Amino acid sequence: MSELHDAPLLEVSGLRKRFGDNVVLDGTSLSVKRGSLVTVLGRSGSGKSVFLKCLGGVITPDDGAIRFDGREQRADDRAARADFRRRSSFLFQGNALFDSLTALENVALPLEQTTDMKDREIRERSLEALSQLELEKHRDHYPSQLSGGMQKRLALARAIVTRPELVLFDEPTAGLDPLRRNAVFAMIAAYQRQFHFTALVVTHDVPEALAASDHVALLDNGRMCFEGTPQDFAASDNSVVRGFRDSASVLAETLAAIRRGEAASSDES
């Protein structure tokens, strides 16, 4: 039983994807344990979103294997894909909320379309999800009437209303200020523990990811160049990890060098 529990919920091996001559994923592999919060870090344009969309089936990979709960996800295996979609959710970078539906209708949509639940049950479950994310007062508002943070919470409410085992988060903090970034990561970590789902997050926000995650991976040149705990990441000698982790101090050094150069040239003149 414990062996079964310890088995990874999601296993990715040798994933490859190219767009024309541009190789985005070049044999990417990752293992995600059940109940954990795993973050995939990487620079902008490193293929993090493509990696996540391959897992979600939005993009078909050229090669490689994806196993969900031990079952291989092949493009031609509709039953496996349907099982994956029933047990997982995807939180898009731009939230992908239906702008012509109210908050309540947005949350109810996956239940309406993928379950045999009665209207009353759907309404109750949707209101419960909205209430858990403190959005019950905004149930009749349209997404455009909500703030950015509320939209993010609404997207999360829609993602968890079906009680998924796995939630994939695509850059959930993109474009947010540091305070909101912290709030979003805190929200993900809190709800991940509250609802016991496995979370896979792709982001380039290092401090927040290290604070919230159980496991961290770093995607570079289409491959995972690092995998380990946040502590391992903080202590790693890997040059790519160092470059990523120490980007703030590198910037400080660069700026200091520029200032020194400016001071020297003004002295000469």
Place this chain on the structure above:
Amino acid sequence: MVRATGKHTLGMVRELGDFALFTLRSFGDAPKSRRLGRRIVRSFFEQGVRCLPVVMIVGLFTGLVLGLQGYHVLNKFGSEGLLGTLVSLSLVREMGPVLAALMLVGQAGSALAAEIGIQRNSEQIAALEMMGVSSHGYLVAPRLIAALIVFPMQAAIFVAVGLWGGSLSGSLLLGLEPGVYWSAVERAVQSEDVRECFLKAATFGLLTTGLCAYYGFNADRSHTVTGARAVSAATTHAVVLSSIVVLAADYVITSFLVRI
């Protein structure tokens, strides 16, 4: 030159096949989509109720012009009594289904292409697929089913208002006896004409709604433009092509159904 023509032709054939598969898949996925009835009613409202004023206005002016022109032409031959025949057959066989369809393409079709295009751009369609919901069944099927009912209905309304417009010009303005006008209408229009009108309208509805949905759905396929411009290009393309398809399909159906 030959290579370019061949490439263009192959592209058109591929797109035609793709469009046919898209439409078939939409109908095929309709039973999988839950609470389909509600969305058909909503599409019925969008295509039917919202477009009713423009269909009625264009129908009225078409009838008025037909009555005016027809009266003066027939008057030269002393046959004003046939004005009802001319107006009714023109409207029922051709102008009703064609002009109503063109109005619906301009209003509901363009809105449909833009709406689905924006849903594609903002990843709403990808979100549906990720939830395990067929986007064809959820977004396209209700519109296609509603179009099969709404287009014939709008054509019938267009014809009715147009006939009234013809009577306004012929009888009220030019002095033709109303009884003469309406009895000519009654004698001229046969059940086959009404069937032809509805067949054409339903075909136009299926083709134009399918095309507008198809171009909106594939707004992200453009290699030359992206984002809002891709949606705008897809909408323009959908409306222009739908208008051409209405006229081309009208010719094809008429050539099969033409009678002396």
